[in-house]
Amino acid sequence: MTDDPNIASTMITNDPWFGSYAQRAETMRASEIRALFAVANRPEVVSLAGGMPFLGRMPFDQLADELSQMLKSQGEQAWQYGSAQGDPHLREDVLPIMALESITDAQPDDVVIVNGSQSGLDLITRIMCNPGDVVLAEAPNYVGALGVFQSFQVDVVNVMMDADGLIPQAFEEAIIAQRKLGKCVKMLYTVPNFHNPAGVTMSLERRPQVLEIARKYHVLILEDNPYGLLGFDGQTYPALRSMDAENVVYLSSFSKIIAPGMRVAWMVAPPGIRQKLVLANESAILCPSNMSQMTISTYLDNFDWQAQIRDYRGMYRERRDAMDSALRECLPSCSWNKPEGGFYIWLKIPDGLNAKEMLPRAITAKVAYVSGTAFYNDGQGKDHMRLSFCYPTPERITEGVHRLAGVIDRELETVKLFGSPEHEGRHNKDGQ
C-alpha cells in the first residue's frame, strides 16, 4: 500500500491485479485538477480551477447546418478510417493559422494531426525518451505534460523562469549540470506564450538565445503553443519554430482557439521526427478521427474564425480584468502577474499559508482553485495557486475572488494566532 494521497484516494481495494502492473503504471498519478473536478463543477461553487474555454459565443446553430451539409455530401469519408498523418485538407487548413505566428515555411506534409495536444505530448515523449532520460521544463509546468513525462519514467528537471519566461542561462546551466551527472538530456519542454500556469510570455530577446543553446548542445525543443493567438491586444509572437525548423517540434491545438471537444491538435516536426510521429500515431490510434477533423475543417472553411478569435480575446480580457481588479480590491496580501493573454493568473499567497491544505476550506466557502503544488513534481508550489479566468462570467469571477479573500483572511488570522500549520505539523493527510 502507498500513502500517496493521490493514489490512495483512487486505489481499488483488493485489486486482484495488484502487483501485475507495469512500472510505468505505478508512476501514474491522478492530477490534482481531475481530482477536484467533481466538487468544483457543482453550480454553487465558483470554479477558478479548470482551464475550460467558454464556448457560449460559438455559432452552434449555423454550424449545425454546415455540418449537416458536410455529412450529406461527405458522410462516407467522415465515417471512414483515415490517414495516420491526418486529413490532408486539415493539414492544409492549419498553415494560415501558423502563419499568424510567423511560421510561413511549413508544408502540409510537415504536419501531423493528433488527438489533442495531450496526445502529441505523449507521442513525442514515446519516440524520444527512454526511462531515466531528462526533459528540461519551465517550473511551474503544465500539469498534463508532467503526467506524460512521469508515465514514461522521464526525469523532469526544473528550469527557472521569470516575468520574461524561461531564463536562457538557467537552461544552459541545467544542460551542463545534468550532463555532468551522466544524464541524457533529450528535450526542453516550453510553453512560450501566456504560460499555463505562470501566465508569462518568453520575451522576443530570449527566443533566439534559447534556440542557440538548444543547437549548441543538440537538445530538441518541444514548443507547446495552445494560447499564442489569445493575446488580449491582438499581439502575437514569432514561434520558436519560425526561427528554427531543424531543432523544434511545434505543437498547437484547436482546444483553446475554437473548442476542445473534437480533440484535434497538430504538430510540425523535422522530417525524421515527423515520420516517427506518424508511426507512433498509427500504433496508438490507427488514425485521428475523420469526423472530428472534418468538423474542424467545416468550421474553418465556412466561418470567420479570425473574427471568432478576436471575440474570444475581448471576452477573456474582460474576465482577466475582472479578476485583476477583484484581487487588487480584496487581496492586497497576495502578489501576481497581470497576464497579457491566455487563461491564468498565478497567485502568490502570503508566507505561512499552504494552498493545498487550504483547499477544503475554500471549497466549503464555495470557491475552487488549483494548488500550486499540482504544477511541480517535487512538492514545491504550496505558496501559489492557479486562478483561471476563462470560464466564469466577470460577475462570478468577482464573487469567487471575494470568497477566496475571506478564506485567505481567516487563514491568516489562524496563522497569526497559532503559527503556521506547517510548523505545527498540522497536516491534512488527504491534501484535498
Ligand SMILES: Cc1ncc(COP(=O)(O)O)c(C=O)c1O
Ligand atoms: C500548455 C498546454 N498544453 C496542452 C494542453 C492540452 O490541450 P489539448 O486539449 O489540445 O489536449 C493544455 C490544456 O490545458 C495546455 O494548457
